Amino acid sequence: MNIGLIVNPIAGMGGKVGLKGTDGENILKRAIEAGAIKESPYKTIKMLKILKEHKKPINIMTVSGDMGEAECLEAGIKPEVVFVTGGTTSFKDTEEAAREMIRRKASVIVFAGGDGTARNIYNVVGDKVPVIGIPTGVKIHSAVFASNPKNAGRAVINYLENNRSILKDREVMDIDEEGLRYGRVSAKLYGYMKVPFDKQYIQGLKSGSNSTDKGIISRISKYIVDNMEEDTYYIVGAGTTTKAILERLNLEYTLLGPDVIYNKKLILKDANERDLIKISKNKKVKIIISPIGGQGFIFGRGNPQISGSVISNVGVENIIIIATPAKLLSLLGKGLQADTGRDEIDALLKRSYKIIVDYGEYYVMSCKD
Structure with missing residues (x-):
């Protein structure tokens, strides 16, 4: 062979x-x-x-x-x-x-x-x-x-x-x-x-948002903004779902890179790993991300700057996941995925998450192999 x-x-x-x-x-x-x-x-x-x-x-x-x-x-x-x-x-x-x-x-x-x-x-x-x-x-x-x-x-x-x-x-x-x-x-x-x-080993094709999701994304972003805590750094990951948060705050954003918000002000645009490690060390920080449609990755795809070191500094309990119901529907049978390149971080990420799917509404989904 x-x-x-x-x-x-x-x-x-x-x-x-x-x-x-x-x-x-x-x-x-x-x-x-x-x-x-x-x-x-x-x-x-x-x-x-x-x-x-x-x-x-x-x-x-x-x-x-x-x-x-x-x-x-x-x-x-x-x-x-x-x-x-x-x-x-x-x-x-x-x-x-x-x-x-x-x-x-x-x-x-x-x-x-x-x-x-x-x-x-x-x-x-x-x-x-x-x-x-x-x-x-x-x-x-x-x-x-x-x-x-x-x-x-x-x-x-x-x-x-x-x-x-x-x-x-x-x-x-x-x-x-x-x-x-x-x-x-x-x-x-x-x-x-x-x-x-074999669907347990091979990933799916990335799928994007559709036009019917816009109203839901708007309500999700309003919920996030309404519940932002003072004196807390928010690392906002890549993607159209997450960028609605910065749009609601009338802030500039990077569609395909992480931005950092503090007290509803943009303090860092298109941050790299070094920036995020520095920001996340010994500070109150939360990460806001959305899984990749059709694939389910929350880390390891799309957000390489939010590395295992950044996640370790922030803590998995401070990860906020947002997604439309349609996106989660594309992940049925797959669940969430993580591939940070560090086995110990991937192991920490394998847990259940309350995913925000509308204003004040949640859906529970697990991250698995």
């Missing part, structure tokens, strides 16, 4: 520092200068440790260096290196490695990255070989990703060991990073790839 593994080692580096992604050399340079660290290798290792539990012989075909080889060795797996990079890696290495894995008849190709990496894989693979994405990027709208790195490993084992998974055509989506940085969301469907689908 041949498993292809391709890692985009820089995927996700721009998220916590507020750059909305790492597409392009200039943005990568800015991310590094801002103190960003590589997270994709660490998350890939988590997936590989699950694969190591596989009882039958498997062969992992991968790329040299930190595009797969280093992660395998760190996880205690000796891989077969089938493609060697020239040192500095790029999307061309991803595409050439995928071609080589197809030629060597990979049973499934597992890749670590975000929507940009999914597009690179799609350009070569199409529907030739099943794929499973390890979510390590900032933009993860596509439906080809597992819900978290460990579930990516479980999905691979399920497919190879039991053959219980049904191959489904799943969407490859991507949005314009440059537009994102200016508050414009433009998502585009690029195509479909075949994914061993």
Whole structure:
């Protein structure tokens, strides 16, 4: 059983520092200068440790260096290196490695990255070989990703060991990073790839709000504003549902990044992780977020700046979740999800939450694996 593994080692580096992604050399340079660290290798290792539990012989075909080889060795797996990079890696290495894995008849190709990496894989693979994405990027709208790195490993084992998974055509989506940085969301469907689908392991396609939700969102925002406590910092996460709060207060806002309110005044716009760690340390702070429609993520998607360190400072008891009934309906059978990259934080987040669904109305939903 041949498993292809391709890692985009820089995927996700721009998220916590507020750059909305790492597409392009200039943005990568800015991310590094801002103190960003590589997270994709660490998350890939988590997936590989699950694969190591596989009882039958498997062969992992991968790329040299930190595009797969280093992660395998760190996880205690000796891989077969089938493609060697020239040192500095790029999307061309991803595409050439995928071609080589197809030629060597990979049973499934597992890749670590975000929507940009999914597009690179799609350009070569199409529907030739099943794929499973390890979510390590900032933009993860596509439906080809597992819900978290460990579930990516479980999905691979399920497919190879039991053959219980049904191959489904799943969407490859991507949005314009440059537009994102200016508050414009433009998502585009690029195509479909075949994914061993099991709803307990594979995430759904991100769904947006509809026009009928506007009145409910307005009432939710009024309830939040009416009940804001004095001398308390409010970290308001990304999204149209949460931004209604700042609109009600006549404040500027960042559609795709967190803003901070204190005594109903905007004190920080488009905050990065460092800003939020500083604000949340030894202060009275609450986090207001809304789950991603169709996926259920409250952390680990959409709000990378609100990291595990920020959540640890604030405390899970100070998390306020808001959502329309329609959004929660899209999550039935899935529940809420968290993928912060820190197991101890994800464990703390696995609890029941009272979600505000209208003015003074709540619905209880749990966060689970």
